[in-house]
Amino acid sequence: MYKKLFKTYCSVFLLAFGSPYLCSGQTNTKSPIDIHQLIDSLTVSLNNNYVFPEKAKSISLYLQSQQKKNIYRPFLKSPQKLAEQIETDINHVHHDPHLHIQYDPGFVAQAYSKPSEEEINQSKNYWKEQNYSFPKLEILPGNVGYLPFTGFVDDIESAKPTIYSALKFLSNTSAIIIDLRENQGGSPEMVSQIESYFFQEKTHMNDLINRSTKDTTVFYADPAKADSLNLAMPVYILTSHKTFSAAEDFGYGMQQAKRATIVGEITGGGAHPQMPFSVGQGFVSSIPFARSYNPVTKTDWEGTGIIPDVKVDAGKALLKAQEHIFTKQLQAAKNEKEKHKSEYYLRSLMPTKETNDIPSSLLSQFIGNYPDVTIYLDKSKLLSKNNYNRKVSELKHIANNLFVLEENAQIEFLKDPKGRYSSIKIYVNDGSVFEESKKQ
Numbered sequence: 001m002y003k004k005l006f007k008t009y010c011s012v013f014l015l016a017f018g019s020p021y022l023c024s025g026q027t028n029t030k031s032p033i034d035i036h037q038l039i040d041s042l043t044v045s046l047n048n049n050y051v052f053p054e055k056a057k058s059i060s061l062y063l064q065s066q067q068k069k070n071i072y073r074p075f076l077k078s079p080q081k082l083a084e085q086i087e088t089d090i091n092h093v094h095h096d097p098h099l100h101i102q103y104d105p106g107f108v109a110q111a112y113s114k115p116s117e118e119e120i121n122q123s124k125n126y127w128k129e130q131n132y133s134f135p136k137l138e139i140l141p142g143n144v145g146y147l148p149f150t151g152f153v154d155d156i157e158s159a160k161p162t163i164y165s166a167l168k169f170l171s172n173t174s175a176i177i178i179d180l181r182e183n184q185g186g187s188p189e190m191v192s193q194i195e196s197y198f199f200q201e202k203t204h205m206n207d208l209i210n211r212s213t214k215d216t217t218v219f220y221a222d223p224a225k226a227d228s229l230n231l232a233m234p235v236y237i238l239t240s241h242k243t244f245s246a247a248e249d250f251g252y253g254m255q256q257a258k259r260a261t262i263v264g265e266i267t268g269g270g271a272h273p274q275m276p277f278s279v280g281q282g283f284v285s286s287i288p289f290a291r292s293y294n295p296v297t298k299t300d301w302e303g304t305g306i307i308p309d310v311k312v313d314a315g316k317a318l319l320k321a322q323e324h325i326f327t328k329q330l331q332a333a334k335n336e337k338e339k340h341k342s343e344y345y346l347r348s349l350m351p352t353k354e355t356n357d358i359p360s361s362l363l364s365q366f367i368g369n370y371p372d373v374t375i376y377l378d379k380s381k382l383l384s385k386n387n388y389n390r391k392v393s394e395l396k397h398i399a400n401n402l403f404v405l406e407e408n409a410q411i412e413f414l415k416d417p418k419g420r421y422s423s424i425k426i427y428v429n430d431g432s433v434f435e436e437s438k439k440q
Contacts, residue, residue, distance in 0.1 A: 032076040041279040049212045049289045055094045079103040098288045105282030132159035142345040145170030148179035152186030152246045175234045185245025195221035205253040207293040236321040239264035240314035256296040262308040264317035271302035341431030352396035355382040368438040
């Protein structure tokens with residue numbers, strides 16, 4: 001239902017996401033357009049369906065005044081140019097990036113024909129092959145779940161086992177990052193389904209007010225739909241300027257319900273579903289016919305997008321979310337070990353570099369034998385040998401006198417009162433800290 005442009009059955013995949021509704025328009029016609037009839041028909045469609053009734057009236061009055069001035073006469077044998085002029089006039093009254101008119105005489109038969117059973121099956125198979133828009137699943141360092149997905153598919157029943165399995169896999173993580181940076185929308189029913197896994201009680205999330213049908217659909221996050229899988233850990237949602245429509249519905253609802261922290265860029269700002277209406281003589285108008293209504297804000301994100309809780313370039317959003325998670329954990333630490341663990345993972349997010357960028361005169365001060373490790377130089381590289389399993393690893397510089405020791409450990413070289421590096425601290429990713437003095 002939510003789409004950046006309304007979709008039709010131009011191909012089988014339009015059953016889910018598809019391509020723009022304008023399949024094949026012509027640029028000229030032998031018979032002149034009956035402009036009076038066209039403007040009247042467009043006026044009726046706008047007044048009956050446009051989400052902003054007052055704007056529909058204003059647009060209609062302006063188009064009628066332009067018609068009386070014969071503004072459209074030069075375009076009556078060039079329907080595509082006529083459509084462009086009418087859209088320009090609509091934007092003169094009210095600019096709505098979702099409101100369009102195009103000439104597409106082939107549209108009507110396609111729009112009102114139902115997809116065949118074969119087409120429906122092909123669509124189902126396509127989304128199954130795409131794993132229902134879930135490309136991968138990870139548990140990041142620090143026990144942080146990472147779930148990117150690119151769309152909210154319509155085939156909920158088929159997709160539910162995949163969604164459940166993905167979230168079940170992440171159910172033991174300390175936080176979950178949901179990546180919507182490449183997600184441009186889809187089904188509001190799927191939005192509600194995924195929201196349901198993150199609430200302990202039935203929660204009113206969004207209303208979809210349909211002006212065409214004069215009815216309202218109310219969406220809830222409902223644990224009853226979650227197959228007994230209820231996730232209570234903190235949730236972070238990554239956004240970009242491309243995040244749109246149903247993806248915004250999910251992010252906005254989770255944010256306003258205080259169930260997620262949004263990290264990234266302001267989103268695209270598409271909250272009004274639209275659909276094409278034939279207005280006769282081969283012309284089609286795409287009209288936003290419904291609007292979202294959030295029970296907390298009493299409005300939606302149309303035109304404004306979701307304002308992130310943590311604003312950052314989309315390319316840096318994943319790292320920023322991890323930083324935010326470990327900072328919160330540090331602030332909530334109940335003991336020194338929990339504190340050290342959070343500090344370890346915060347340091348692990350810092351970029352590392354080769355030790356050959358550090359003067360050898362400084363590196364040479366770090367070498368020495370310690371109870372657990374032996375530190376030595378080899379061709380300007382600082383190396384560590386584990387004194388128990390003899391494993392050798394190259395130290396990567398983090399900052400100051402701090403280095404990555406092994407995959408799950410960091411090492412810091414410490415000065416004594418005389419200014420000599422005579423001891424080390426080894427930080428382990430479980431929060432353990434060991435201090436050792438250099439052997440003489």
